[in-house]
Amino acid sequence: xxxVGAKDVPVLLxxxxxxxxxxxxxxxxxxxxxxxxxxxxxxxxxVEWGANKVMAAVYGPREVHPRHLQQNTKAVIQxxxxxxxxxxxxxxxxxxxxxxxxxxKVIAEAFESVVxxxxxxxxxxxxxxxxxxxxxxxxxxxxxxxxxxxxxAGIPMADLLPAVAVGxxxxxxxxxxxxEEDNFGEADLPMALVPQxxxxxxxxxxxxxxxxxxxxxxxxxxxxxxxxxxxxxxxxRDRYAVAPGPDGAA
Amino acid sequence: xSGEVTAEILTTxxxxxxxxxxxxxxxxxxxxxxxxxxxxxxSTADGSALARLGDTAVLAGIKLEPGKPFPDTPNAGVxxxxxxxxxxxxxxxxxxxxxxxxxxxxxxxxxxxxxxxAIDLTRLCxxxxxxxxxxxxxxxxxxxxxxxxxxxxxxxMGALSHAxxxxxxxxxxxxxxxxxxxxxxxxxxxxxxxxxxxxDPTFDEERASQGRLTVATDETGRIVAMQKGLVGAFSPEDxxxxxxxxFQHGDRLRAIARDGAA
Numbered sequence: 001x002x003x004v005g006a007k008d009v010p011v012l013l014x015x016x017x018x019x020x021x022x023x024x025x026x027x028x029x030x031x032x033x034x035x036x037x038x039x040x041x042x043x044x045x046x047v048e049w050g051a052n053k054v055m056a057a058v059y060g061p062r063e064v065h066p067r068h069l070q071q072n073t074k075a076v077i078q079x080x081x082x083x084x085x086x087x088x089x090x091x092x093x094x095x096x097x098x099x100x101x102x103x104x105k106v107i108a109e110a111f112e113s114v115v116x117x118x119x120x121x122x123x124x125x126x127x128x129x130x131x132x133x134x135x136x137x138x139x140x141x142x143x144x145x146x147x148x149x150x151x152x153a154g155i156p157m158a159d160l161l162p163a164v165a166v167g168x169x170x171x172x173x174x175x176x177x178x179x180e181e182d183n184f185g186e187a188d189l190p191m192a193l194v195p196q197x198x199x200x201x202x203x204x205x206x207x208x209x210x211x212x213x214x215x216x217x218x219x220x221x222x223x224x225x226x227x228x229x230x231x232x233x234x235x236x237r238d239r240y241a242v243a244p245g246p247d248g249a250a
Numbered sequence: 251x252s253g254e255v256t257a258e259i260l261t262t263x264x265x266x267x268x269x270x271x272x273x274x275x276x277x278x279x280x281x282x283x284x285x286x287x288x289x290x291x292x293s294t295a296d297g298s299a300l301a302r303l304g305d306t307a308v309l310a311g312i313k314l315e316p317g318k319p320f321p322d323t324p325n326a327g328v329x330x331x332x333x334x335x336x337x338x339x340x341x342x343x344x345x346x347x348x349x350x351x352x353x354x355x356x357x358x359x360x361x362x363x364x365x366x367x368a369i370d371l372t373r374l375c376x377x378x379x380x381x382x383x384x385x386x387x388x389x390x391x392x393x394x395x396x397x398x399x400x401x402x403x404x405x406x407m408g409a410l411s412h413a414x415x416x417x418x419x420x421x422x423x424x425x426x427x428x429x430x431x432x433x434x435x436x437x438x439x440x441x442x443x444x445x446x447x448x449x450d451p452t453f454d455e456e457r458a459s460q461g462r463l464t465v466a467t468d469e470t471g472r473i474v475a476m477q478k479g480l481v482g483a484f485s486p487e488d489x490x491x492x493x494x495x496x497f498q499h500g501d502r503l504r505a506i507a508r509d510g511a512a
Contacts, residue, residue, distance in 0.1 A: 098353045105350040105479075112481040113461070189476070199483035203463070205476035206361050211493050214473055218486040 009184045013170030020181065025174045026220060028164070028227055033144065033235035035152045043153025045235070047145040050178055051135035056145035058153040061123035075120035079108035079127040081142055087134045103139045104129075110143065110192050110201040114158040115150065125155060136182035137165045140190050143202065148232050152239065162228035163192035163202060166221040168209055173216045175224045189217050193225035264458040268443035273455070275304075279448040280495060285503065287404060289412040289510040297413025297429065299510070301405035303450060305395035307339075310387060310405035312413045314429070316420050317384035319375060327374020327382040331360035333389040333402055340394035340453075358437070358477045359389065359403045362466035365474040366435035368410065373430060376422060383415065385429075396453035399464050399477075400503075403437045407507040435474050436503045438496035439464040442482050447492060449499065456480070463489065465496035469504055 012020055019025070029050030038044035041057035064070040069078075081103045085094045096104075108127070115125065127150070129142035140163035147161040167177040169185030182188055187207025191200050200222075209217065267273055277283070283304030292298040297312035319326055333356035337343045348356075363369070374383040387410070389402045411431050417423035441451040441459035451459060461482020466475035473493060478484060484492070 098348075098357060101350050101353045102357045105354055106477075109479060109481050113483055194483055197483065197485075199485045200478065200489070201461075201483045203476060203478035203484065203489065205473065206365050208365060208468075208472040208474050210471065211473065211490070211497070214493060215486075215490055218489060222486060 035239040045148035053133035061120035074117040162225040268446040299408030307393035308401040324379035326371040
């Protein structure tokens with residue numbers, strides 16, 4: 001977004017309306033979700049989305065640590081989003097930076113909006129997101145992975161949370177930004193949808209957009225989320241579907 | 251009020267009132283509390299402003315120091331925003347490293363200033379690749395009565411609008427000169443109370459709310475930043491309507507940030 005003094009801005013949108021990787025404005029990058037990718041977590045998922053690789057694990061409901069965060073009426077939902085040092089071009093200093101802490105906070109709040117936390121008072125549901133390979137949209141990929149991991153852990157919730165970043169690149173409103181579009185584009189708008197209610201539980205924005213562009217972006221994002229929702233449900237079916245018996249019964 | 255816990259009965263009352271289009275302090279859903287801005291509050295800073303939104307008080311101070319540009323932006327100065335929710339401002343804050351809430355305030359404020367290109371960072375470059383001004387925006391929350399984000403950005407823009415580049419003190423130019431502010435981003439924050447969405451929430455309204463939405467606009471009609479926070483959800487229609495309301499409040503708050511009027 002307006003990188004000051006940046007050189008060599010790539011052409012983000014061709015005259016034919018194609019993006020840097022050949023996608024149309026309303027196309028998602030290829031996305032593959034594997035539910036239950038880890039053995040020791042209570043629930044897990046691995047998301048490969050474009051050139052992103054993100055692993056999420058869920059532990060709990062379990063004892064709250066640190067203890068003083070315990071709540072008597074519901075489970076606390078704790079989230080740690082972390083980027084591996086080798087996940088970006090220039091080595092990232094390990095540990096929690098401010099960006100990671102902000103992302104962890106908004107993701108935890110998004111899940112608090114859908115998880116039935118009252119069913120598990122005095123416990124903690126811990127969500128860990130590790131970004132192994134980053135190419136823009138990692139908070140959305142992390143949220144999608146965590147959502148499938150929560151389902152894999154058997155945590156009751158109102159709905160899965162598909163998420164995607166919409167943005168403005170080369171003057172057009174485009175779905176699912178990749179790295180060049182994020183770095184050199186004009187705006188970035190990550191969001192997460194509750195498909196059943198049509199409401200958004202995560203929304204951030206940076207850059208510039210007119211209100212008309214924002215309206216287009218919201219509609220495009222909701223549509224993108226609905227596509228990702230299907231992939232998430234299929235990942236869970238793939239993990240839990242039982243082969244039909246000889247008489248056709250499951 | 252502003253205690254460590256918000257009583258269930260108060261939460262219920264806030265929600266009941268909101269359903270009738272009313273609020274605890276008698277405001278309508280689209281009313282800000284009394285806003286004031288006092289520029290030049292701290293004389294040791296290169297720019298400062300104390301912003302008040304009702305009983306929320308936030309002080310922003312600017313310090314400019316010569317430093318080195320980042321290697322990837324050799325022709326630009328450096329801008330950093332930091333917010334501290336110091337324990338004196340509320341019983342809910344404790345001493346120690348910044349909590350996620352403070353980090354969120356500083357990042358959301360920083361994002362608006364940066365995305366709106368409030369300051370022309372290339373003007374803060376002294377010698378490309380070697381020397382540039384580093385502009386520190388430090389925000390101190392003094393009294394937490396809710397809606398810290400709006401108050402923090404108002405204070406920050408007030409301070410930047412009245413800041414001086416101390417070029418003489420550091421031997422970089424013959425005399426000091428005013429810091430040039432190109433755009434004045436303003437953040438307007440709303441919370442959902444049941445089906446009502448109200449502007450400028452108090453501490454208790456934030457506690458009772460089902461979601462918070464901040465929209466940053468500038469004077470050219472652009473949306474430059476947004477942040478949904480707290481637990482809750484907004485439909486795309488809610489968001490579009492909220493953006494319109496943010497534009498309506500923006501100009502008045504912008505005039506206050508620029509002129510320091512009450």
